[in-house]
Amino acid sequence: MLDPLPDLQRIFGFPDFRGVQRDVVDRVLAGERTLAVMPTGAGKSLCYQLPATMLEGTCVVVSPLIALMHDQLRAATAVGIRAATLTSVDTNREETIARFRAGELDLLYVAPERASNESFRNLLGQAKLSLFAIDEAHCVSEWGHDFRPDYRLLRPLLDSFPDVPRLALTATADAHTRADILDQLGLPKDGLIISGFDRPNIRYAISPRDNVNRQIADIVAKIPGPGIVYAQTRAATEKLAEALGRTGRPTRAYHAGLDPHIRAKNQADFVASEDMVICATVAFGMGIDKPDVRFVAHAGLPKSIEAYYQETGRAGRDGDPAIAHLFWGAEDFARARQRIGEVEPERQAGERTRLTALGGLVETAGCRRRILLKHFGEDRAEDCGNCDNCLGNVDAVDATETARKFLSAVFRTGQMFGVGYIEGILTGVSSERSLMNGHEALSVYGIVEGDETALLKPVARALMIKDALRTNPHGGLEFGPAAKAILKGEATVSIIVPPKRERRRKAAPGAVPNPVDDPLFEALRLRRRDLAKDGGVPPYVIFHDSVLRDMARVRPASGAELAMLSGIGARKLDAYGDAFLQVIRDFA
Structure with a gap:
């Protein structure tokens, strides 16, 4: 079999392979079908780019976004690989097709919509093919967080060329999703290669949301280098970009509602920048291959642990230290449960399971990384030492009694009032509203005092995460299915003691491993x-x-x-x- 090491050194300048790269490349060179699950930054693209330069014919790469294809095209061309894209925005399509037919391309990048087209299948029959590479392969699975129906149409294309090796690649797939990818793309079970999911250079942190503009501005002030801030709405991206721009850092917004030219320019400016912060909806990021992102901040709850892993994985792809900080609110879980109720009935159980898993990551007082890796099937014996809980000596407090008081107050006031009102009843704050409703005569009025009052907000958030409390359409609290067990003493509630707020600090030399004094x-x-x-x-x-x-x-x-x-x-x-x-x- 061909030895890939000399070409690795000549083309990419790397002395040796990393992780499971050699295993994947060897299978491709041997003509095998493979699914490679490798974390972001582990060098997935090299696993098809290198064989494409060694095998006769063209490697067809199926990629979900045009921007991602063009980014990878630049990187491949820079090291001397003959590559091209065939997309709806390319103006040199005829030239690309001619180069493909003449055997002058090592790589041809296409979108799944084109790859599943019959005319494209006919074109592929006119030249020698070396490999099919399906990037972001989790998009083929309904269990994947970025499901793309067009990926489901790839199998007939692949089966039309049964002798061409297949390589599927993803950074984000749990056991269920991996099994579905193998089935959907016709890959053997013994063709699965998993390199592990740990990104040790990323420091994970999760905090309750409290003036999120200020919280993220603190991160921007402390951490130099490019950053991505994910917000849940288009309006929020623009407000955040405006607020963060006042820190002095260049900022841009990115969302589907922008004029296409402005959106493209904002992305291009960010990709080229060495210090810009881009505030974006979650669609942003899959389309870039920028290695020097120093932080990713979430202004709200991601859709799932898989989505969180993929989005935070856009930080530190170069291997240098990076930060991933998530800010969440109890209302995020309420909205997520509302969305679950709107999806197809057969998908609701799986979505609820995902939300529960995400809640476990958010509310743990233990090592975040251990929970994150366990979700993908990896058991880690020791704490990571590089997440907020490991670094901050966080303590969990048994707040079951406070939680029962909170639930009792919700019940006795008729399950129709919001968190602030319930807090007022429990702490004995008299108001015109509480007098009018007669709630100051209730047994729960004023039963929380002293240090216990600081537990009410985190207890309310914990009850929302556990689905013991839900919000009605008018913002009032009502019981969820987990409330009964807590009230009966059959379930406990623990919370993380809220940390004291730190003063904002300017970025210090050495905040990232750039010898700025050199x-x-x-x-x-x-x-x-x-x-x-x-x-x-x-x-x-x-x-x-x-x-x-x-x-x-x-x-x-x-x-x-x-x-x-x-x-x-x-x-x-x-x-x-x-x-x-x-x-x-x-x-x-």
Whole structure:
């Protein structure tokens, strides 16, 4: 069988494979069908890009978003791979088809809508094919969080070319979704390769929402580098972008309601930037391959743990430290349960299970990473030491009695009032409304005092997560199915003690592993920025920060020494080597 290592070193400049990359590449080169489940940043695209340069014919890559295809096209072209896209926005379609027929392409990127078209199937019959690569393969499964019906139509295309190997790739698939992908794409069970789901460079944090603009502004102030903020509505993205812009950082909004040209420009500006913050709906992110995102913040609850994992996975793809911070409110769970009631009856049980799992991640006082990995079937024996709970010595408090008082107050006031009113009744706050309703005569009036009053808001959130409380259409609280067990003493309620608010701090040197006090590193970044602008590509397409750090540390004096650094292949050495060597010589 072909040895891929020399080509890995020549094309990509990597001394060796990472994780399970070698296992996946070897199966592809042997003509096997494979499903590779690899975390974001583990180098999934290399698993088809490298074989595509070694095998005769063209690798057809099915990818869900045009922006993602164009991003991957830039990266492939930068290392010398012959690649093209065939999308609705491409103006050189005839040229691309001619290159494909002539066998002049290593990679051809297409959307699933095109791949399932009969005319495209006929086109594929006119040239030699080396591989089918199905990216974001969880989209084929109804159990996947980004289900795309067009992915279901790929099987007939694949079966039309039974001798062409198939490689499906995803970062986000639990056991149920993995089994469905294998079935839907005609892949063998023994073709499943899982590299693990852990992203140790990402620090996870989850907090109750309390003035989310200020909370996220604190993150922006502390963490330099590009960031993504996910909001749940279009209006929220624009309000957040405006608020965060007042911190002095460049910001943009991104959502489907924007003019297409503005939306495309905002995305392009973010991809090219080294410090921009983009506030977006969840559709943003799958379409980019930006490795230097230093933080991802959620201004509201994601759809599921799978969605959370994928969205937070857009941080730190370069392996450098990154932050993922989720801000949530009890109303998020109420809205999620309302949405579940609107989906097809056969899907509701699965959606409820997902919401319960997400609630467990949000309310735990233990290691977040252990819960996250366990959801994907990985049991971790030790705490991670890199999440808010592990780092903050968080304590869980048994708040069952307070929860029973809260539920009793909801019941005795008729299950029609909101959290604030119930808090007032429990703490004995007299108001015109409580007098008019006669609620100050209730046995629950004023039964919470002292330190216990600080537990009421987190208890209310915990009861909403557990579905012991729900909100009616008018915002009033009413019992959910879990209330009875708590009132009868058959279930307990524990909460995390709310941490004290920290004062906002400016970003400190060393907040990310960029030696900003090294003038050579900054000069290398400046040269990269100029080259990127001249070439019309994002800076990271030329070299990652890690490569520039190695240059600043090693200070190579020749092309041969520069080629010894990881991440510098032959094509990039020829294109950019002299420019960076000149910067280093200037500092010698």
